[in-house]
Amino acid sequence: MTVTELDEPASPETHAVDAQEARRTRRRKIERTARWVLPILVMVLMIWIWDRIVVWNDIPHFILPSPARVWGSLSGDWVILWDSALLTGRITLMALAIAVVGGAGLAILFNQNKMVELSLYPYAVILQVTPVVAIAPLIFIYVESKTVGMLLCAWLVAFFPVLSSTTLGLNSVDHNLRDLFRIYGASRWQKLWMLQLPSALPFFLGGLKIAGGLSLIGAVVAELVAGTGGVGTGLAFRIQEAGYRLNIARMFAALAIVAAMGVFIFAALSLLSHMLLRKWHESAVKREY
Amino acid sequence: MAYIAPFADRVDLLRVSAVDKVFPGNVQALRAMSLTVREGDFISLLGPSGCGKSTALRLIAGLSEPTVGRIEWARQRARGDLGVVFQEPTLMPWATVSENVFLPFRLEGRTFASVRDEILAALKLVGLEKFQNAYPRELSGGMKMRVSIARAMVTQPKLILMDEPFAALDEITRFKLNNDLLEMQARIGCTVIFVTHSVFESVFLSDRIVVMAARPGRVIEELHVGEPYPRDAVFRTSAEYAAHCRAASQALENAMEAAA
Numbered sequence: 001m002t003v004t005e006l007d008e009p010a011s012p013e014t015h016a017v018d019a020q021e022a023r024r025t026r027r028r029k030i031e032r033t034a035r036w037v038l039p040i041l042v043m044v045l046m047i048w049i050w051d052r053i054v055v056w057n058d059i060p061h062f063i064l065p066s067p068a069r070v071w072g073s074l075s076g077d078w079v080i081l082w083d084s085a086l087l088t089g090r091i092t093l094m095a096l097a098i099a100v101v102g103g104a105g106l107a108i109l110f111n112q113n114k115m116v117e118l119s120l121y122p123y124a125v126i127l128q129v130t131p132v133v134a135i136a137p138l139i140f141i142y143v144e145s146k147t148v149g150m151l152l153c154a155w156l157v158a159f160f161p162v163l164s165s166t167t168l169g170l171n172s173v174d175h176n177l178r179d180l181f182r183i184y185g186a187s188r189w190q191k192l193w194m195l196q197l198p199s200a201l202p203f204f205l206g207g208l209k210i211a212g213g214l215s216l217i218g219a220v221v222a223e224l225v226a227g228t229g230g231v232g233t234g235l236a237f238r239i240q241e242a243g244y245r246l247n248i249a250r251m252f253a254a255l256a257i258v259a260a261m262g263v264f265i266f267a268a269l270s271l272l273s274h275m276l277l278r279k280w281h282e283s284a285v286k287r288e289y
Numbered sequence: 290m291a292y293i294a295p296f297a298d299r300v301d302l303l304r305v306s307a308v309d310k311v312f313p314g315n316v317q318a319l320r321a322m323s324l325t326v327r328e329g330d331f332i333s334l335l336g337p338s339g340c341g342k343s344t345a346l347r348l349i350a351g352l353s354e355p356t357v358g359r360i361e362w363a364r365q366r367a368r369g370d371l372g373v374v375f376q377e378p379t380l381m382p383w384a385t386v387s388e389n390v391f392l393p394f395r396l397e398g399r400t401f402a403s404v405r406d407e408i409l410a411a412l413k414l415v416g417l418e419k420f421q422n423a424y425p426r427e428l429s430g431g432m433k434m435r436v437s438i439a440r441a442m443v444t445q446p447k448l449i450l451m452d453e454p455f456a457a458l459d460e461i462t463r464f465k466l467n468n469d470l471l472e473m474q475a476r477i478g479c480t481v482i483f484v485t486h487s488v489f490e491s492v493f494l495s496d497r498i499v500v501m502a503a504r505p506g507r508v509i510e511e512l513h514v515g516e517p518y519p520r521d522a523v524f525r526t527s528a529e530y531a532a533h534c535r536a537a538s539q540a541l542e543n544a545m546e547a548a549a
Contacts, residue, residue, distance in 0.1 A: 176379040179352055184396040185368050194395070198383045280383045280424045 065249035073249040074256065081238065081250075085257050088219055088234035091147070092265070095154030096215040102155065103162025103211070104204060110163075111170040111196065112188070128160035132218055136225040146226050153225070154218030158211040165207030169200025202281050205273040212265040220258065235261075296496060296515065299327035301363045302447060302480050303349070308358035310344050310506075317505035318344040322358075324499060324508070326480060328447070331471075333491035333498045334484045335537065336544055341506020342484045346450050349482065368397055372441030372449040372479075376456055378433035380425040380440075387412065387421040390440045404443075411443035414473050431462035438470070442477055449474075451483045455490070464525075467493055471520060488541060492533045493525060500537070502544035509544040512537055 017025070047067045053059070054066040061069055074081070106124070110117035136153050143149040173196055181191050223236035233241070235254050242250035277283060294300075303326050310319040319341040326332060334342040347353045348360060350373060372393075380389045387408050394404045401408075412418045415435035425433055434454060441449050455463045467490060474481055485491050491498045498512040514533050516524065524530055 174379060176375045176377060177381065179347075179350075180373060180375075180379060180392075181396065182352060183350055183371060183373055184393050186396045190396055194392075195381070198381065201383070280426060282426070 062246040062248055065252065069249045070252040070256070073247070074253040077250055077253060081235070081254055081257055084233055084235045084238045084254070085261065088216075088223065088236065088258070089261060091150050091154060091219040091222070091234065092216045092261070095151050095158055095218055096212055096265075098151065098155045099158035099162055099211050099215055100208065103159040103207070104166050106159075106163050107166035107170060107200075108192070110167055112192070124160065124163060127156055132157050132221055133225070136222055140226055150219060150222035150226060153222035154215045157218035157221075158215035161207040161210040161214065162204065163207075165203045165210075166200055169203025170196045172203065173199045202277055202283065205269075205276065209266065209269045209273065212269045213262055216258070216262050216265060294329055299329050302326045302328045302330070303360065303362045305345075305349065306359050306361070308345075308348060308355040308360065310341070310348060310353070311356045319348070320505040320507045322506075322508055326448070326482065328480055329478065330497060331474065331481045331495045332483065333495040334482065334501060335486065335488065335491045335498050335541060336501030336506075336509075337486065337503055337541075337548070339503040339506070340501040340544070340548075341503070342501055343452055344506060345501075346452050346482065346484055349448075350450055369393060369444030370447045372444065372446040374434075374437050374441045374449065374451040374454045376453045378425070378430075378437040380433060380436055382425050385422050385424055386417060386428070386436050389425070389436055390443050392440060393444045407443055407445075411439040414442060414476065415439045415469070430458055431466060434458065434466065435469075438473070442473065442479070445477055446479055448480045448482065451481060453484050453486070456485070456487075463490070468521065470494065471518060475518060488534055488537045492530060492537055493520065498537055498540075500540040500544050503548040509547055510540045512540060 051067050054064055065073075106120075110121065132153055135156065136149075139152055140146070140149045143152060177195060178191075181195055186194070219234070220236040223234040224240060227237065235258050238254045239251050239258075242248070242254065305322055305324040305326075308319060308322045309317065311317050322341070322345060324332075324345075334345060336342050344353075348355055350371065351366075381392070384392075388401075390408050390411055391401055391404065394407070395401075409418060409421075412421060415438055417432060417435050417439065420428065420432065420436075425436070428436065437454070441451075455466055458466065470481075471494060481494075483491070483494060492514060496514050496516075496518075498514065499508055500510045500512065501507065502509045512533070516529055516533070
């Protein structure tokens, strides 16, 4: 038997491209470069304007430090800031890990038992919509360990996107595939493992990207509420402390590190998502023209 | 190669007796449907949308139960006795072609290595042995449908149910797949129940056409095509083919009138 609709190998001869296609190719190439160059240009420009505003208006550094002074603080206070960043980073990653396990675990539990879902889901929503800043002071009254308290705060903010997107994913199974599994007599675990979890993966990864940013926010908020004491000092505390001392340059430096951590987490999770989906999912597939 | 008995001396595979299906809201999807399916049959269910042909297929597949009446297999149905092909290819996008074809065995708890030969044979049958490691998104619509057919055939089932499998394909691909489907059926010797709303497709493929009407879904007429297999492109241009198409069109028209 022959198969006619299979792709024929492309002929080796090259063809001239029309003007419109050539323009399109050129534009894509320019856009690729611009994606990196333009944001960097904007940053350089903003820093330059910032610097000029400080210099031309003769603004004292305890109100607005010049970019050079912030840079000085960043490199001069690096040891202090780096230690603090490690602490905040550790809390963030631990909270993210618990959010993933807790969020995905709850989603699977909800999916397997409708009654559990009906009982608990409203409370998951309530936990999510109550601002963590409002809950945090209470948490630190009842939880002895600062670390546990901070983890709890960060988890509270981060688990919900994982829960809700994984739940959506587990329910988004192609109904024909579901029927097929039934016809072949699949057990509930086979269905979960071979059908629902792979179907839910893209949704889970979307939730994970949001949770990554949120767990950093949760960690920072928890630190601000918890203050120092026993567990060393994270970046949020450094910002607060530098503020009390009118060391505005260090505030900016610490803030820059927090922002960089957020970007790093997002980039790492995007990369993970791409690696897991690139072979099969539409979102990760480059379109051929 | 499996042997298919001549029409007259085929044994019963399953019997649908006086089946009604009522959905909540008092919707009668199917009324008093009876059908005897014999081993080696190629039966088409032909009718307008809403005539219950897909409902009938789901009942036979055991995915839903008849409200009234019975569906009985002549012999106890085992795992792998039934293959299904849907209108969409319904492949798992995260799995390669061979992993998709492996699915029925995997759900039985068998290892890939133990059924490698069966999988390869099924892929050869549909002409895709070179695409074992491709992912579904890399294939054309027709190729995806071939994978779906390979998956349905890999367990050497007694019965394959097909629910408008080629409706979304272009005509050239569809003709080709119609030809190939008959060849595959002859090779593995299975029975096929094929839902379609195309007169031409049903005449080309089937030895029996069950014409159905809508509101409520019911059988209007059973046509016997009875032309010998193998059928090929020559059959498509023959006078007999044209005559059967006319008869089926007429029956379909009667079915539409009955519903109106």
